Amino acid sequence: MREYSVPVLVDVPASANCADTVFTRGEQEPDAVVISRGDGGAWVPVTAAAFRDQVAGVAKGLIDAGVRPGDRVALMSRTRYEWTVADYAIWAAGGVGVPIYETSSADQVNWIVSDSGATAVIVETEAHEKVVTRAVAGLPDKPSIWCVDGGAFSRLTAGGADVPEETLKERRTSRSGRDLATIIYTSGTTGRPKGCRLTHDNLLFTARNVATGPLEALFEQDDRAALLFLPLAHSFARLIQVVLVETGTVLAHTPNMKNVAPDLAAFRPTFLLGVPRVFEKVYNAAEQKAAAGGGLKSAIFHRAVATAIAWSKAESSGGAGAGLRLRRALYDRLVYAKLRAATGGRLTAAVSGGSALGERLGHFFRGAGIEVFEGWGLTETSAPSTVNIPGANKIGTVGKPFPGVTIGVAGDGEVLVKGRHVFDGYWNNDEATAEAVDADGWFHTGDVGELDSDGYLRITGRKKELIVTAAGKNVAPGPLEDRIRAHPLVSQAMVVGDDRPYVAALVTLDPEALGQWKNANGRQGASLAELASDPAVVAAVQSAVDEANTLVSKAEQVKKFVILDTDFTEESGHLTPSLKVKRNLVVRDFGKDIDNLYAVDTRA
Structure with missing residues (x-):
């Protein structure tokens, strides 16, 4: 087996936990700006001391509400300031954060809450609260539900006002590297999502070695700032959040992906995660x-x-x-x-x-x-x-x-x-x-x-995604799909061909790109179904397929494709929240389209 190792750069102490930095920086650099809150088009600075105080207030409220060391607390929200406050408050109270994508269905919420044994759920909106209430209705031990938009933070802070500082410190310092920090459920392209147990040491070891090692140059400049817009329910964005807090990089959030462009221009980050x-x-x-x-x-x-x-x-x-x-x-x-x-x-x-x-x-x-x-x-x-x-x-x-x-x-x-x-x-x-x-x-x-x-x-x-054609040829679909998807008109591409005579593909069109294309080509009134068979659109997608085919041998090339009159989306159930295609569900729902690609086989 071929191996490659890089020596440890930062040996994180066994006693360290993820909440430490919030409190030490709040004491040592109280006036340092660590977060910038979007507020009606303006960006409001949040100092280290103010962030620490809000985290401490919510943490005390969770303690007062009965959250014990090791208890799981679920968090269902878009990427926003309150997510970061809640995340660190859960850690400060000695709890374990369990993120839930804000687009999750009641069935998905039910699985995560019941499997993790969450004793409380913090949700962003009243709509989320309704989903969670419905999801936990049949559980024998129903969790408490706290709604951010319904004033949860104010109520938690008020409820925890009598919790002594010593109690909070005891809770916070009771957690060490070996203790569980979070359970992150995989997106689940097939079957039930599995909960990944990540410890405080897992997260801190990763964050500190990445930030002090390979990406150190990105966090050295004095005015460093980063905009987060990917879901914090995903491990990638969550780890970057920890990196930003650990390095004192000014963190801003964009809850709505449609606001990314104006927020980039207004916030002016030096670093971006995408x-x-x-x-x-x-x-x-x-x-x-x-x-x-x-x-x-x-x-x-x-x-x-x-x-x-x-x-x-x-x-x-x-x-x-x-x-x-x-x-x-x-x-x-x-x-x-x-x-x-x-x-x-x-x-x-x-x-x-x-x-x-x-x-x-x-x-x-x-x-x-x-x-x-x-x-x-x-x-x-x-x-x-x-x-x-x-x-x-x-x-x-x-x-x-x-x-x-x-x-x-x-x-x-x-x-x-x-x-x-x-x-x-x-x-x-x-x-x-x-x-x-x-x-x-x-x-x-x-x-x-x-x-x-x-x-x-x-x-x-x-x-598991390798395709084996009827001729026994192994085909990796990823490189082909990535290249096809890079075309401006293409939203998603999924390569098929298992036990089939040749490789083919399902292609969907990008609704945003189509708007500009229709204006430029005099097709303003055309429907998606009409465009899927439009000769000019078909020719454009063919050029993308031809470009992808240059990457592989003749036996691996996409010989036929079909443009679908719908898109693969998270809402349709065909994409995970991290935008991976759920292949089994696409095959199930578009089986006829796949069969039609092989209905008349003229390709030897």
């Missing part, structure tokens, strides 16, 4: 805006793209020549500066995870002055296990292991992981834990990948 779909949309929006401006603007944009990619590739192999540097300087004034201005003008770096960004976009953004560092990991590994770093960003890979992590690649290509960041097992599921972690301590990720000679990891697919 998933590939976010960066794809930024690029596609810029491309469509250029196309709408006419032939000259479109031509300038595409020359700027080519220049950015060429400059980035040259930087990876010795540096750009004089001519390329001059062209980049020209397009920086014409194109790149406008792109950076749209993000507030201070953003120079971002971290992307969740799936593959793709080399083309990675090179484009670096060439345009916003370097995207891809990382990789799973909920079971406290989110990241590898990440690219400033000054050594190998685009197309997910980077090297962060300090304290060992990556192995087994004989069948499966990626294995060791380190203090690996979870404590699945909640109430010892059988699944035994299947995931072997006798030698290796966590079997289920991802397939390659380690190069420098220790950089490249993920090539998922073991």
